Amino acid sequence: MPLLDYPESFCELTRQLRRLPSIGPRGAERIALWMLRSPHAHPKALAEAIHNATQHCQSCEQCGFFSEQKICSLCADETRSGKEFCIVERVTDILPLERTGAFHGRYHALGGKLSPLDGIGPEQLRITELMDRLHVERPSEIILALSGDVEGEATAHYLAEMIAPWSIKITRLAQGLSAGSGVEQADAVTLQRALMNRGDYSL
Amino acid sequence: MNILTRLTLQHFRSFSSKSLELHPGLNFIIGPNAQGKTSLLEAACVLLRLKSPLTHTLTEAIRFGEEAFFLAGSYGGKELSMRFSPGEKVKRLLQIDDVTQQETTDYLSTGCIVWFGSDDREIINGPGERRRRFLDSAGLQLSNDYRKHLKFYEKALRSRNLVLRKQRPRREVEAYNSILIENGDALMNLRAHLCKALAPQAAQACHSISQEKLMLHYQPGASMTMREALENSLAKEIELGMTLVGPHRDELLIRLNDIPTATFGSEGQRRTVALSLKLGLANLLHQEKLTPPLLLLDDVFGELDPERRSALLAGLPLEAQALLTTTDMEGIELPQTTTTHFFALKDEISELSLF
Ligand SMILES: [Zn+2]
Numbered sequence: 095m096p097l098l099d100y101p102e103s104f105c106e107l108t109r110q111l112r113r114l115p116s117i118g119p120r121g122a123e124r125i126a127l128w129m130l131r132s133p134h135a136h137p138k139a140l141a142e143a144i145h146n147a148t149q150h151c152q153s154c155e156q157c158g159f160f161s162e163q164k165i166c167s168l169c170a171d172e173t174r175s176g177k178e179f180c181i182v183e184r185v186t187d188i189l190p191l192e193r194t195g196a197f198h199g200r201y202h203a204l205g206g207k208l209s210p211l212d213g214i215g216p217e218q219l220r221i222t223e224l225m226d227r228l229h230v231e232r233p234s235e236i237i238l239a240l241s242g243d244v245e246g247e248a249t250a251h252y253l254a255e256m257i258a259p260w261s262i263k264i265t266r267l268a269q270g271l272s273a274g275s276g277v278e279q280a281d282a283v284t285l286q287r288a289l290m291n292r293g294d295y296s297l
Numbered sequence: 298m299n300i301l302t303r304l305t306l307q308h309f310r311s312f313s314s315k316s317l318e319l320h321p322g323l324n325f326i327i328g329p330n331a332q333g334k335t336s337l338l339e340a341a342c343v344l345l346r347l348k349s350p351l352t353h354t355l356t357e358a359i360r361f362g363e364e365a366f367f368l369a370g371s372y373g374g375k376e377l378s379m380r381f382s383p384g385e386k387v388k389r390l391l392q393i394d395d396v397t398q399q400e401t402t403d404y405l406s407t408g409c410i411v412w413f414g415s416d417d418r419e420i421i422n423g424p425g426e427r428r429r430r431f432l433d434s435a436g437l438q439l440s441n442d443y444r445k446h447l448k449f450y451e452k453a454l455r456s457r458n459l460v461l462r463k464q465r466p467r468r469e470v471e472a473y474n475s476i477l478i479e480n481g482d483a484l485m486n487l488r489a490h491l492c493k494a495l496a497p498q499a500a501q502a503c504h505s506i507s508q509e510k511l512m513l514h515y516q517p518g519a520s521m522t523m524r525e526a527l528e529n530s531l532a533k534e535i536e537l538g539m540t541l542v543g544p545h546r547d548e549l550l551i552r553l554n555d556i557p558t559a560t561f562g563s564e565g566q567r568r569t570v571a572l573s574l575k576l577g578l579a580n581l582l583h584q585e586k587l588t589p590p591l592l593l594l595d596d597v598f599g600e601l602d603p604e605r606r607s608a609l610l611a612g613l614p615l616e617a618q619a620l621l622t623t624t625d626m627e628g629i630e631l632p633q634t635t636t637t638h639f640f641a642l643k644d645e646i647s648e649l650s651l652f
Binding site: 116208209210211215216244245247248249251252255256 | 386449452453455456459460463465468469471472473474475476
């Protein structure tokens with residue numbers, strides 16, 4: 095045991111910081127020291143921001159994206175076309191697609207992809223929600239923006255089967271997305287091209 | 298011609314740190330059992346192919362009490378290095394000439410190996426899985442497409458089998474069909490071509506060893522296209538809870554003098570055929586890659602009679618570099634056509650200048 099250590103409140107701070115993703119013991123200590131000593135740290139504002147964000151951010155009931163209301167601003171936007179639905183795996187896939195400026199329809203995040211080996215089946219994904227939306231919103235085209243690995247392929251096929259009775263046009267982003275990779279890793283140009291050149295995926 | 302001139306191991310198996318200067322021709326590593334001779338060969342294999350012939354999980358190869366192993370080597374003028382640390386974010390760090398590789402394609406195209414093990418005769422009379430693994434060891438080194446198709450096929454197959462076993466709805470089972478169709482057909486096609494190319498090479502090797510007639514025949518695990526085969530077998534698959542057709546049911550039929558070797562061959566014949574398959578593969582890789590593969594022969598001499606030993610050494614591709622482990626050199630007659638070096642491994646490793 096070393097004779098001298100930081101005071102308990104400081105140690106508690108580093109313990110909490112270490113719980114954050116990709117922060118190790120050295121990093122936690124550095125951040126804690128900065129918090130205590132830098133005039134720019136504003137720890138109270140930071141604490142409030144963390145509290146506020148976690149309190150007020152919820153999932154949009156329709157697309158699944160982060161929102162402070164029940165429905166996010168994009169789903170609430172009447173000027174957006176409801177004719178096209180873009181289906182993505184994770185909510186974090188929505189912003190990269192949105193930033194391409196090439197898509198003006200609505201999104202639906204599944205919250206993952208079929209992966210029985212990891213215990214993820216259709217019940218773990220927002221597929222029932224998607225079917226409900228099809229009933230209400232009646233899109234004419236569904237764009238599957240899913241990754242090109244085994245799980246993404248299986249999910250795309252599963253959804254295409256589910257949607258087939260609706261006779262909705264189904265397309266799939268593939269062009270330019272390298273096999274095994276997903277939307278989040280792709281750059282804007284690649285995504286834009288992928289959106290433009292989407293292929294027919296209807297069964 | 299590509300030669301492994303240096304091999305460095307850190308925290309690999311029982312080795313804390315070890316470096317070895319190797320030579321063209323035959324490199325014999327001589328020492329008593331349990332000194333890690335095999336680990337040196339395994340390290341050379343993992344360095345070049347990122348896979349161990351001895352274990353599925355590389356984690357096993359990490360030295361007890363450590364969290365990562367590191368391998369490096371000079372091969373064909375390139376500096377290869379591989380760090381395997383399963384606990385970290387980047388599990389496998391690959392470098393060629395100090396440049397980190399994001400993809401494995403370039404790295405894996407650097408070198409080929411053929412592994413000769415003392416249990417090779419199980420390829421002949423073991424379960425079909427052994428013969429498919431042998432074919433994979435050839436296919437994976439010959440084509441990048443093979444690797445991609447095999448990876449997709451195996452993952453989709455495991456997922457589909459789990460869904461079948463859990464008696465999930467048919468739609469979840471069929472979600473994997475298109476992946477099995479695309480990659481299964483491609484894989485069976487690649488394996489058929491592979492067997493066609495391998496058969497004459499193996500037959501020739503067999504003829505040199507024992508003047509016997511060896512025939513290989515590829516029997517695909519689906520007698521029609523994957524699409525038709527899956528359609529036909531779905532009802533049965535749901536009943537039995539597993540996928541019944543596809544390349545995971547492939548067979549490599551082996552006949553010696555027109556007789557199936559697995560059931561009717563003698564022990565000696567099985568050894569001859571196993572050697573012929575490996576030598577045939579070595580010659581095929583040499584022919585396709587225009588440079589001989591690195592040959593790794595792990596303790597194979599004890600299993601063989603003097604005639605087969607000589608035939609094996611004489612049958613190795615002429616310019617090939619080989620690493621061979623043995624407990625002693627008794628009864629091993631060295632060919633005159635190639636240079637030979639000896640290393641003694643007992644606690645420490647040292648090259649012997651004279652033998
Ligand atoms: Zn929304």
